[in-house]
Amino acid sequence: MSDSERKTEPVSKRRRNFLIGSAMTGVVPVIGWAGQAQATTQAAPVDARAALNVALRVNGRLHQVQVDARMTLLDALREEIGLTGAKKGCDHGQCGACTVLVDGRRELACLTLAVAAQGREVVTIEGLAAPDGTLHPMQEAFVAQDAFQCGYCTPGQILSAISCVHEGHATSPDQVREYMSGNLCRCAAYPNIVAAVLQASQQMGD
């Protein structure tokens, strides 16, 4: 990497200056091109199949894993780190079973490359309960409202629901239905899920 950095830096600076000088008119913001002085382009591994060393922060713990560039965050969580709470449903971003929190927002682990999740905070269903086992209010509400049958979609539903409340999108049944539409439930436990989200939203105080 250091060889590559030394090699790329001068060119990078030339390019940056060129862009400032020739291309920017008054209305175009230049911060992205001009503001950062260091060239920190990562060197590409010569062999695309080479394993990458990746540090993933999950539920507050740092995990060092070796992954193929192709591996998704979902597969890294399940196969490398051993957190099988996030589920693989469609694996194409259509069902929501793999929903996790990334930097506090709900995202889909199946459409995220593990290598691209470095430096971000990931929370899975395993990270919700308190160390003494006390459940998160959303988990409590799903139990209280019987908001699942087979349970496969439930981890994704719960993480999505927590985000839904934090976003301020859990103020009415209609709004919950709209803002939980990215999580499919083949058992069709939807009425109970809506009830659970509304119950927890009261207790979460958002």
Next chain:
Amino acid sequence: MRPFQYLQPATLADVIVAQREAPSAVPATFLAGGTTLIDLMKLGVMQPERVVDLRLAGSDFAQIRFDGATLRLGAFARMAEVADHPVVAASFPVIAQSLSLAASPQLRNMATLGGNVLQRTRCAYFRDPTWAACNKRTPGSGCAAVDGANRQHAVLGTSSQCIATYHGDFAQALMALDASVVLGGPAGTRTIPFAALHRLPGNTPHVETTLHPGEIILDFVIPAGPWASRSLYLKIRDRQSYEYAVASAAVAVAMNGDVVADARIALGGLAAVPWRAHEAEAILRDAVLDEATATRAAEASFAAAVPQSHNAFKIALGRDTLVRALLQAASMEVRHD
């Protein structure tokens, strides 16, 4: 998924260097939110040898700024951030609605505005490489949809080579509001009308945009005309939420009493590219906006429509969608300040 090299440059200047100096001569594919690219890589539709992740480099182009005359949306802002932005919702409702009615909350948290407008078609034949015939995926191979299941396909702007629909929603709002787009690349930056970004399929449906190699969308620039606050996005879907449009209309109308001073209209789910309905706009201008006029305008915008074997209903549905959108816009209560 095919193996690929992964790079995550820290700045956009480094992106250009990374492209030029990388060992492979194959152009890099840019990764932003990943919601289209990773999906299509899993399907084998896209097989990049080099993926340049723009998450760090693009982070300076994620701002939302409004100075009273111009709304500037950074291309790396996430769909959800823009949809929920109070200024966007109040002064450019068609933008907020086109974003919040698209995809799911998770996808809107991931997808960037720039990636959203560059999303690929949902044509089932394009997305499934076991179908040999797809001119968009494999130039010259034919079009399986012409003689296939084409209920979801386009009725406007198609060619004999490709009848795929452009499914995006946000692009229709940009079309209606006369947005322009700021592009950056190896040769510097340039600004083009958003309407000039997408290319009609013609005989080259695999070439979807006018972007130069290595160019990145940096900003969307949207003028705040008197029509922007009286604007809306009406989206008709097969299910109520989390679904692509079968037909949609982005309308922005400036009224002078009951008379239309100016109308901007774009249609979604119906055309091969983001579609501006100039014919309808011309009919509405200086006319009283009632149901009869709206219907006449809507019919004009489908005069050149070409239905396929399974989607003739889209012409009537598209017309009715536009009529309803126009009448809703006319009845909007708009704050004048």
